[in-house]
Amino acid sequence: MSSVLRKQMFDHGPPSYAEVNRDVINALTTTTWRYWLTLGISASVALLFFIAPWIYQIIVGVGAAGMNRNAMWGTYLSNFIFWIGLSHSGTLLSAVLHITQSDWRKSIYRSAEAMTLFSLMTAALFVMVHVGRLWFVHWTFPVPNPMELWPNFRSPLMFDVMAILTYLTASSVFIYMGSLPDFAAVRDASKGLRRRIYAVLCFGWRGTAQEWHTLGWSYTFFAVLVIPLAVSVHSIVSWDFAMSTVPGLHQTIFAPYFVCGAIYSGTAGIVTVMWMLRRYMGFGRYIGKLHIDNLSKLLLVLSLIWTYINICELFTAWYADTSFENEAILYRIWEGPFWWLWWEMIAFCAFVPLLLFSRRIRQNWNLMLVISIVINIGMLTERFVIVASSLPRKFLPDVFGTYFPSLVEISITVGSFAVFTTLFLLFVKIFPAVSIYEVKETLAPLRKREASA
Amino acid sequence: MVSRRDIFKYAAGGGVGVGVGLLLGEVNQRPLETLLSTHIPPEDFSPGIDTWYNTLCRMCPAGCGISVKVREGRAKKIEGNASHPVSRGGACALGQASLNALYNPDRLRSPMRADGEGGFIPASWDEAFDELSARLGALQAAGMGRRVWVLTGGALGSGEEALSRFSEALGANLLRLALDTTANEQAAAKAIYGFEGLPHYDIASADLVVSFGADFLGSWRSPIAYAKAYGEFRQGANGRRGHLAQIEPRMSLTGANADEWLPARPGTEGALALALAAEMLRRGRGGEDVANWGGLSGAMSLAGAAEQADIPLARVEALAERLAAAETPLVLGGGAAGAGTRGAAALSAVAALNRVLGAPGGTVRPNLGHAASYASVPDIEAFASQAASGNVSLVLLAGVDPAHDLPDSLGIRRALERAELVVSLDSFINDSASQADWVLATDSFLETWGDDISSPGAGSLTVTLQQPVQERLFDTLSITDIVLRLAARLGGAVAQALPHADAQAFTRAEWARVWQSLGLNGDFNERFRLAQQNGVWDAPLAEGMADTISPEVPPPPAAPGSEFAGGESEYPFVLHPFVTQGFREGQGANLPWIQELPDPLTSVVYGSWAEVNPATAEQLGLGMGDLVEIESPAGKLSVPVVVHPGVRPDVIAMPLGHGHRGNGRYAKGRGANAASLLAAQSDSATGALAWAATRVALKALGKRGRLTRTGGLSRTLGRQILGPGGEH
Amino acid sequence: MSKITDTLRQYRADGYFAEFDYHWTMAIDLDQCTGCGACVVACQAENNLPIVGEKRMRQGREMKWLRVERYWEGDYPDARLSFIPILCQQCDKAPCEIACPVFATYHNQDGLNAQVYNRCIGTRTCAVYCPYEVRFFNWFTYTWDEPLEQQLNPDVTVREKGVMEKCTFCVQRINRAKDLARDEGRRVADGEVQPACAQSCPTDAIVFGDRNDTDSAVSRKMRDPRAYEVLKELNTAPSVVYLKNAREPLHAADGGGHHDGANAQAAEPRAAAAEPRMVEAESAVT
């Protein structure tokens, strides 16, 4: 990377090493009342809107949701897919950028990876909210039992369980490993209990050459591992749908469509989180124009691919001209109760991102916040529309029905954002949200040049 | 600091508390019900093993033989009795759902007396009998037996016999009530076939069936027997798949299964049948017995009849073609076609067509099961006027709910209000019972004795035995038991007429009497045991019993069209009330399985509706489920509409049996009662209630109604669901 | 690995179930079926199906392992209605079976699609994958208003909330007949076992039996030229065969002189225009 670019990373000039340490560790140690307030609100919302209705649903049965004979799946499953989607980009992007040695990643990747982790967890929660008998959900694991019953490895849901668990494990290890030197930095900068905790968290990192060497190659190893994993996860999630014969779900294009959509919404999610970190955690110095510009370009490319796949889907359905396809598509985009959501999704995910052709818009943080949120609303809608407009009408018209989410479902959907936020708020107080040592790595050449000049 | 002493104290206190708690819990538990005695094993069942009892279904007058599966002393499942000539192993939805009446949460568990505030309080049988016999005794002593009215339904058999003997001995009036036009069918059979009773139609042997309004697959006469026959008819009992044409203004279940459905204008069926008969005569069909019929002078031309019936001439001609070519044709009439003000005449015309085609003797035979003779409109009006002038002292409602099932315009509800004492013998506080002073809780038919002479094939009588399949669930008695006990208390002539201990003794005595009269000898007990085992007794015909088709009868006069209550300009639509097999006139409404069984044509559950043609709906701006107000000269109600193409544009069709004011949680307040719209019209010849002769007006209320349907889109969208090669 | 693929290939091959003693099959003759619904109540009575109530019916939560579907053709006066009873087709290549992550639904050696209520965790994937929509989910734990529960069939379990259920071909009746036959050292005779729906059918439209016995009534029905499988194009290899209604095509039956004939032939009305949604918005929120 050219030094010009490097300089662009920091809107207000490169900080000194000490400043990096101070800024990042400060974010961990000094906790304002505003943080507590935000955490309190977020946790209460999670409790009230997510946990409470969930408990109610466990007691009365999944009938608390609006699903019915026709639509056996509803928002729980579409939200599950949304959150899995959001989890992409985080780790995936970080890994890709690490391998391609794109240094601009360094100040944003830590929180991006955290996003992956927490949206995966939220997604996993939705699986539990979705199933009818939560108390037996462990039967999806190959737990040895006296009946010698094993999970059904032919089931796309089993693929899911395995893919998501693997992805979750790999992402956790990846983010944890990358944080080791920073934990050590926090340890060194603090006293008392905090010091002892971070001493444990950093696995006794001392910063020897051997340690740095090992970290370097194993980090790269995981980066390489995580990329196919991420691709596989959302392919497999798409197969929950595509492996059925349901018109509107049974689409060969679903795997790439879902992967693309996942990265798309994940990238938009990162933009949102970047804005929050700048605004509330004081990381404006580390997350700058370069980041937002690059992320926006990525968003633009992804939106174009996404649009292309949507056109393909419509085109093949129209060209095949079977009753099943025609009815499914027509119902989705015109005749069904959610036609307007489909058009909203197209407007938000295909048209709004075209604004990103303008550099002025790309580099405007506030505008980008709005656009990134709009994209994710569109992506949330996309998943909902796929489920809610396909399942109620499958093959036999006399059992055609409809589906509307119930209050419980809407509440849990809203609450899931609070769950995610709460987890993220806890994270920024435990993990250095910006990678200290890697930001320093990018600073080193700059400082060398300054010194020699 | 807690001392050791304290610990003991707390422990002792806690122990006592827990003990008392447990004790209270025990005391508060429901007493254990003993199904199986551990000491005296019941002879007829072992745990875990099904016991099957053959008995009789009493949910409708068809009288199917059923087999009931009983486990651990409880009826579990009803199947058709495979060796019964009527049901031949089949059982309809309503018959099977009768278990819901047996175990109904709202079933009365003991006699109830009105508390004077619209409610009821439990009472004992002794109290009930004391009060009732005192009243009846006083009336009898004063020679005022005629001030007692016994209202009953159409059930036949020894139970009915006990009721008539009771009324007779008391000098009371007996009215059999139902929304039924048996009298018209009998009049037509008498006029054209020349026998008493109802005709039996042999659908299985026919190669062409033309039905004028008789929904024999849905609810007409004996749906199971006819459905069995229909199955054979479709399989070609005589080597050829039978062809079915249905002529009716609203597609019934039979119409839905027909090869052709001809939506004739209501009230024109008779003219159409007569025109077809004349056409057949012209084509040289018709044997010697109709030689004197000439050209059937009153008949219209086919074109004229087609015009009047509003059916394309080509379709009528095609039907004539088929009729002329058929080898074993069968034409039958019933339902709304026979329930206009000229119902008997219309059915005579239909029978005449049959006679011309030579069906009598082939596919039409006399049915020897006696048919209930229902009260005519003048009879009912006499009761109402007696009540109005304060001359009705006691009304005994024996298993009927006329306040719901019959039109308000007949004045029965008002009559019940005026009567001094109303006693209902029923299992539920239904619409009529809620007007009663006493409701005597009756058995389910599965808990008691009885019998029925049901619609048989030909050649013998089919007598079905009804017997309890389990112990009584509650403190109830059967109608026969109640009548017998009352008779015993009253003493005198009444007790002499009915000297039996209970329904079982009465039934056995009746059978013994009949067997003796038939000259059957042998061990009665053994024969009766066999009947208990088989559920049915195929009785030989006594000398001279078999009515035959008379060789010569006069031709029918022209059937003028039905007259409708309400002017055409004010009431532009004809109301077509129809009976569904699940609800009948209301018998099925308190059965949750029936409420949850989607209506075959519309898939509606839990509630009623009005059917309108798409053209009518468009005209009035109505969509599926929109609420409308239907008004007739006799009343009005509001109900959601179902739009489908199986109904004439000038007809509004409504199912009967809904809209109960009482009758338990599953029935109460669901849907609207179509019977309440009917004007008190009667047949000009027989006086039978003309329940299909009322006009109505329709008004959109601009709101959505409460319409629950299980079906989605009833079009195949070109999908090959009904078979390859497109739709059929 | 090859053992697994071999087994799968074998299982997917035509006639795999011919190796076993029985391959239960049902034939429904649509020319005989009148749509009366007796079979629907029979199934409810036999299999302890709950009474869900009006509210839940409105929410589209009915529990009917067997339903009679209706399809209209044409317009007034040349309108015609057809009925078709739909129940679990006991597919030999059942899409629902691959869907289940825990093997709660699987294929047994009699060719039945079995459902193990105890094992089901309620993901509802099987129901989504089933093209015939014959799987029913217990959205709640249903109860019976006392004393209706005294009717419950002791041979069949009552299902709790969170569990998927469906037509079993009345497996309790099959097992009883098989037990008896085994005790007597013989095969189950043709007609010896009847599911509740077949037994009650007043027109004998439903014929049930063993397809492996080529002389059985059901085998004979399967050889009828009218026999077809619903949604055959999905390759589910169903064990329910239908016999097509033998009525003449609608527009030949009317003698050719129908009015409005032109639009009666027109394309089927569009889905949304023709009928309203089953579940109204007001009932969607619980």
Ligand SMILES: Nc1nc2c(c(=O)[nH]1)N[C@H]1C(S)=C(S)[C@@H](COP(=O)(O)OP(=O)(O)OC[C@H]3O[C@@H](n4cnc5c(=O)[nH]c(N)nc54)[C@H](O)[C@@H]3O)O[C@H]1N2
């Ligand atoms: N000859 C001989 N007789 C013995 C003994 C012996 O060693 N030899 N041992 C004695 C001893 S120690 C014992 S404990 C007894 C045991 O005798 P039983 O209690 O009769 O035990 P099993 O035959 O093992 O099981 C009984 C039935 O339970 C069924 N079953 C299995 N799981 C379930 C379930 O989840 N629900 C229900 N409802 N049924 C289920 C099985 O299919 C089986 O039919 O036998 C005693 N009798």
Ligand code: SF4
């Ligand atoms: S037709 Fe009537 S008698 Fe026969 S089973 Fe049905 S309700 Fe009972």
Ligand code: SF4
């Ligand atoms: S019982 Fe028989 S005739 Fe009636 S709907 Fe069922 S299959 Fe058809």
Ligand code: SF4
């Ligand atoms: S019909 Fe549906 S539930 Fe039955 S086996 Fe086939 S896919 Fe499975």
Ligand code: SF4
């Ligand atoms: S609902 Fe039950 S049977 Fe169906 S896929 Fe899930 S666990 Fe399996």
Ligand code: SF4
């Ligand atoms: S076979 Fe048994 S379980 Fe299946 S639909 Fe028929 S009655 Fe119900």
